[in-house]
Amino acid sequence: MNYFYFxxxxxxxxxxxxxxxxxxxxxxxxxxxxxxxxxQSRMGPTRVGPSGILQPIADVIKLISKEIIxxxxxxxxxxxxxxxxxxxxxxxxxxxIPLSEYFVIADINAGLLFILAxxxxxxxxxxxxxxxxxxxxxxxxxxxxxxxxxxxxIAMGFALVGVLMVAGSLNLQEIILSQKGGILNWxxxxxxxxxxxxxISGIAETNRAPFDVSEGESEIVAGFHVxxxxxxxxxxxxxxxxxxxxxxxxxxIMFFGGWLxxxxxxxxxxxxxxxxxxxxxxxxxxxxxxxFLWLRATLPRYRYxxxxxxxxxxxxxxxxxxxxxxxxxxxxxxxxxFSK
Amino acid sequence: xNIEIYVFYFFSVLLLFSAANVVLSNNAVxxxxxxxxxxxxxxxxxxxxxxxxxxVILILVYVGxxxxxxxxxxxxxxxxxxxxxxxxxxxxxxxxxVFLSMAILLIFFFQRDFDESDKNILVEINVISDDNTENLGxxxxxxxxxxxxxxxxxxxxxxxxxxxxxxxxxSVTKYQNPSEQIDVKKEERIKILSDExxx
Numbered sequence: 084m085n086y087f088y089f090x091x092x093x094x095x096x097x098x099x100x101x102x103x104x105x106x107x108x109x110x111x112x113x114x115x116x117x118x119x120x121x122x123q124s125r126m127g128p129t130r131v132g133p134s135g136i137l138q139p140i141a142d143v144i145k146l147i148s149k150e151i152i153x154x155x156x157x158x159x160x161x162x163x164x165x166x167x168x169x170x171x172x173x174x175x176x177x178x179x180i181p182l183s184e185y186f187v188i189a190d191i192n193a194g195l196l197f198i199l200a201x202x203x204x205x206x207x208x209x210x211x212x213x214x215x216x217x218x219x220x221x222x223x224x225x226x227x228x229x230x231x232x233x234x235x236x237i238a239m240g241f242a243l244v245g246v247l248m249v250a251g252s253l254n255l256q257e258i259i260l261s262q263k264g265g266i267l268n269w270x271x272x273x274x275x276x277x278x279x280x281x282x283i284s285g286i287a288e289t290n291r292a293p294f295d296v297s298e299g300e301s302e303i304v305a306g307f308h309v310x311x312x313x314x315x316x317x318x319x320x321x322x323x324x325x326x327x328x329x330x331x332x333x334x335x336i337m338f339f340g341g342w343l344x345x346x347x348x349x350x351x352x353x354x355x356x357x358x359x360x361x362x363x364x365x366x367x368x369x370x371x372x373x374x375f376l377w378l379r380a381t382l383p384r385y386r387y388x389x390x391x392x393x394x395x396x397x398x399x400x401x402x403x404x405x406x407x408x409x410x411x412x413x414x415x416x417x418x419x420x421f422s423k
Numbered sequence: 424x425n426i427e428i429y430v431f432y433f434f435s436v437l438l439l440f441s442a443a444n445v446v447l448s449n450n451a452v453x454x455x456x457x458x459x460x461x462x463x464x465x466x467x468x469x470x471x472x473x474x475x476x477x478x479v480i481l482i483l484v485y486v487g488x489x490x491x492x493x494x495x496x497x498x499x500x501x502x503x504x505x506x507x508x509x510x511x512x513x514x515x516x517x518x519x520x521v522f523l524s525m526a527i528l529l530i531f532f533f534q535r536d537f538d539e540s541d542k543n544i545l546v547e548i549n550v551i552s553d554d555n556t557e558n559l560g561x562x563x564x565x566x567x568x569x570x571x572x573x574x575x576x577x578x579x580x581x582x583x584x585x586x587x588x589x590x591x592x593x594s595v596t597k598y599q600n601p602s603e604q605i606d607v608k609k610e611e612r613i614k615i616l617s618d619e620x621x622x
Contacts, residue, residue: 161456192475196479196480197479199487200479200482200487206491226498233488233491236488
């Protein structure tokens, strides 16, 4: 009976996280088209519903009803599992994300490691999709993407090592709680270089512009998912946007105090105490999602060798040096961030 | 009801199945993928033993990094697996000998050492908290610091030697120096012609 209650309870929690997530993904695509449209003096979608508000729903119906075409001589089993392998890790990560001070599906101690391990799995989806498609464009795209993801994952991991050194814990709730005490206590200030590196590597990890060489339309059509159609393509699409939201929420948690209020220890604190933590987390996350869309509309695509150079020769040394400096600062208990 | 036993048997069977497939599969890429799965399932088994740090690290390092590179290489090389499988009868006897000696060794080890083992080896470590990760970090950086550092230096040596072996100057490689590219001035690339020059 106890098991049954536990499983039922967890299922309800999962539905509470995943169902809104799908909706948010759908409307992230809508806002991406609208925001980039306005930035480029266009209207974006306008036809379906008032000012195109139902466009993502029409897109979903279209993608579901389309046929999945499997290329000849493709490895059928791997071709169909690749999108699943891509989607599952990006869904699983949400189980350890603390959405407010009270709500997290699994409050595990090694939360940060769990996130690192799962985000490193999504590269298999890309590689297998490229290989199983039996297409040169797809294969080139997946090769580019794999090399890029490996390069930036290391810098990203080291940036998070910096976070866990200050927080002294791998548990995400404790990482947030150790940032208590107002905007200046959040980790973006003491770890500013690591914050920038994490943000930029996050964009590179999700294969988004300006690091989208893995799907560079002008060179290799659509990269690793060029042969996919219908719901199989939709799964890649879903995983990409879910990773985008995930990176935004992780930046907010690691460097911007998660669900902590920005007015803490200022005169405004007493006016805003009633606002739930989830609201602050959403505001921060939405800001970073907007930043990613903004970057896509603004920056041209990086050249491939420059991407590799940035990852290995610039980001990696900076993180190593900053971790060393951070160690010194922790040793001398620099106030207010590094004091225990 | 002990649910751990069922989880253990379920994942052990999956582990044995995928490990067998690494050897039996007739496609190098599929072998590599099955190896990924066997790492994954053994990580689950470690998780049952409460070694959550090690199991997550196993996934992070072996599945997330090492096997990706491995898969990368296997995909690029066009391995002809039928040619590799030709000498089955020829190598069968020596293979069997290796298998049997390994099996006997393992059986011997498990029979002997677990019954009569010096149980002190399990409690020698100073446990500082319930958290597996914290304990492991504490022990690694205090009691076993020297061994840990030596392992790190050996790995560094491996990295450096691999780079020196592959990073040779070759006439074929095209190298671009970014600082040179940035330092380019307008005069070096553009020549503005006046009307007199054209005549």
